[in-house]
Amino acid sequence: MKMYDISMSVYNGMAVWENLSGAQPKFTRSTNEHITTTNMDINLHTGTHIDAPLHMINDGETFKTIPLERLVGPVKVFDLTSVTDGISRTDLENLDIKQDDFILFKTKNSFHQTDTFDPNFIYLKEDGADFLVEQNINGVGIDTHGIERSQSKNPTHKKLFSNDIIIVEGLRLREITGKNYYMVAAPIKLTETEASLARVILFDNQPF
Ligand SMILES: [Zn+2]
Numbered sequence: 615m616k617m618y619d620i621s622m623s624v625y626n627g628m629a630v631w632e633n634l635s636g637a638q639p640k641f642t643r644s645t646n647e648h649i650t651t652t653n654m655d656i657n658l659h660t661g662t663h664i665d666a667p668l669h670m671i672n673d674g675e676t677f678k679t680i681p682l683e684r685l686v687g688p689v690k691v692f693d694l695t696s697v698t699d700g701i702s703r704t705d706l707e708n709l710d711i712k713q714d715d716f717i718l719f720k721t722k723n724s725f726h727q728t729d730t731f732d733p734n735f736i737y738l739k740e741d742g743a744d745f746l747v748e749q750n751i752n753g754v755g756i757d758t759h760g761i762e763r764s765q766s767k768n769p770t771h772k773k774l775f776s777n778d779i780i781i782v783e784g785l786r787l788r789e790i791t792g793k794n795y796y797m798v799a800a801p802i803k804l805t806e807t808e809a810s811l812a813r814v815i816l817f818d819n820q821p822f
Pocket residue numbers: 659663664665669759760783809
């Protein structure tokens with residue numbers, strides 16, 4: 615059995631949304647004799663993370679409504695590295711996407727793994743989100759900071775959230791070449807927030 619860590623490393627100087635310096639994680643280390651402790655100041659959409667509906671819907675649910683059971687299980691990885699700009703309905707219609715699937719999109723983003731944010735990252739277009747809603751999937755993950763850009767009022771996020779589809783962002787899929795894996799996505803157990811940082815691991819077989 616092989617294991618793949620598809621999470622981003624988190625450090626000051628990493629790639630963050632729009633390269634905003636305020637979005638950089640800050641670590642304040644203090645040492646008292648032999649005891650070192652660190653305070654972390656971090657935006658919850660840093661690196662690999664999972665969104666909750668509150669992120670884009672004012673009265674939306676917080677992170678405590680996302681059960682771990684929905685984040686552990688079989689996953690399908692789709693190679694969409696030929697897509698330029700955004701993933702649309704026509705890119706998805708002929709893929710093996712079924713009800714309750716958890717799917718991950720491997721795109722050109724996976725080949726831009728640097729400390730710099732790419733403002734032209736591949737994203738999921740609104741009509742692609744519509745298609746996923748129609749298929750009634752469980753969740754979707756993408757290999758960059760956000761699942762959406764350049765769409766007024768964020769319809770991709772809103773449609774996925776209002777149809778109970780989980781969004782995982784900031785995956786690292788460059789090394790992933792197959793389609794079927796077993797995923798363990800383990801967010802920090804936050805409750806009142808609109809997102810949580812996560813460690814996401816793929817196994818080539820069910821590990822238990
Ligand atoms: Zn996010």
